[in-house]
Amino acid sequence: MINYICNECDRTYPHDTLEFKCACGGLFNLEPFDLDFKKDSTDWSIFRYFGVLPLKGSDEVVTMGEGMTALVPYDSKRPNWLLKMDYMMPTLSFKDRGAAVLVTLAKHLGVKKVIQDSSGNAGTAIAAYAARAGIPCEIFVPAKTSPKKIQQIKAHGAKVVLVQGSREDTAKAAYEAASDNDAFYASHVYNPYFYQGTKTFGYEVFEQLQDEMPEFFVLPVGNGTLVLGVYYALCELHTAELIGHMPKIIAIQSEYCAPIHYAFHNSSVPYSSSGKDTLAEGIAIADPKRGNQIMEAIRKTGGDVHLAPEHKILEAKKQLADRGFFVETTTAATFAGFFDYIEKHPELENDRFVLPLCGAGLKSE
Numbered sequence: 001m002i003n004y005i006c007n008e009c010d011r012t013y014p015h016d017t018l019e020f021k022c023a024c025g026g027l028f029n030l031e032p033f034d035l036d037f038k039k040d041s042t043d044w045s046i047f048r049y050f051g052v053l054p055l056k057g058s059d060e061v062v063t064m065g066e067g068m069t070a071l072v073p074y075d076s077k078r079p080n081w082l083l084k085m086d087y088m089m090p091t092l093s094f095k096d097r098g099a100a101v102l103v104t105l106a107k108h109l110g111v112k113k114v115i116q117d118s119s120g121n122a123g124t125a126i127a128a129y130a131a132r133a134g135i136p137c138e139i140f141v142p143a144k145t146s147p148k149k150i151q152q153i154k155a156h157g158a159k160v161v162l163v164q165g166s167r168e169d170t171a172k173a174a175y176e177a178a179s180d181n182d183a184f185y186a187s188h189v190y191n192p193y194f195y196q197g198t199k200t201f202g203y204e205v206f207e208q209l210q211d212e213m214p215e216f217f218v219l220p221v222g223n224g225t226l227v228l229g230v231y232y233a234l235c236e237l238h239t240a241e242l243i244g245h246m247p248k249i250i251a252i253q254s255e256y257c258a259p260i261h262y263a264f265h266n267s268s269v270p271y272s273s274s275g276k277d278t279l280a281e282g283i284a285i286a287d288p289k290r291g292n293q294i295m296e297a298i299r300k301t302g303g304d305v306h307l308a309p310e311h312k313i314l315e316a317k318k319q320l321a322d323r324g325f326f327v328e329t330t331t332a333a334t335f336a337g338f339f340d341y342i343e344k345h346p347e348l349e350n351d352r353f354v355l356p357l358c359g360a361g362l363k364s365e
């Protein structure tokens, strides 16, 4: 297991701390650790890439065969748009990648309880993996979260706490509860082990495409678990000279909730929430805690942040369904943003893009 290091003051904390951020207010990253790029080809889960995960020393991993998702062309006319089927996961979203790694840590630590807050999918994933590990679990969600996601969390025996107010109010309620009763705050926002799980998305694409890595990854961004995870994978592979070029990350935000887009483009208009609810609930994060890290990652790849026009989200959902892909509305937003980006950049017509199907259609109303 690997210790934490504060991204503000470099103070370190042992991997078994129940603190979730530094006393200075900074966020935890992981201390650098050795990577073994040799995969275990007999393992058909994300733990195939155990050698690049910070889990050496753990007795057993908590897994349900997550990951190993196919890359499928958008359609026969666009074989260069490759869709990664991350909605085909134990809890029907990509968050299982992060939950498998974070709950493996929680199990190793022998924690009595995990607490988490989420817009829905990360909570579902933590609830399922905690159930599998036999750890009691409490999930805080905004009161307006899709009823189907709440039902899914409850099905795993987790206690669900509905919080009135913003996504940030939900997070505050969760970490207050976690500090009160010595529970492990299994936060996908604060805990860097989660991002090591989402990192496997990038390792899989590398195994699938080898020396034909795409020019672009087009990824949704709320709190940045996928953007940062993919970025870590690309950096590690690039530094080890396993990939020749650094693909660019194009991050998509909803037009109605776009703090990273505004900050990235240095808008002269300071960001304030549009006040309107977006259909893309999974990326409706007004105050992304790792905003600066996310922007730095995107910049380092030479990438961009682009908006999904709200009125195009349901149209994109239909376009995907017409090709056989039934996705949750947040995933449709990624495509609404991507289609708009391509329209504005016709010169990229023949470039190769990887886009995730992050969540399954049955999750949204």
Ligand SMILES: Cc1ncc(COP(=O)(O)O)c(C=O)c1O
Binding pocket: 093, 119, 120, 121, 122, 220, 221, 222, 223, 224, 225, 226, 227, 282, 283, 285, 328, 330, 331, 358, 359
């Ligand atoms: C379906 C879906 N897509 C994308 C995201 C965005 O992920 P992140 O907040 O880690 O950037 C989420 C987050 O919950 C999600 O549920």
Ligand SMILES: [Zn+2]
Binding pocket: 006, 007, 008, 009, 010, 011, 022, 023, 024, 025, 026
């Ligand atoms: Zn600090």
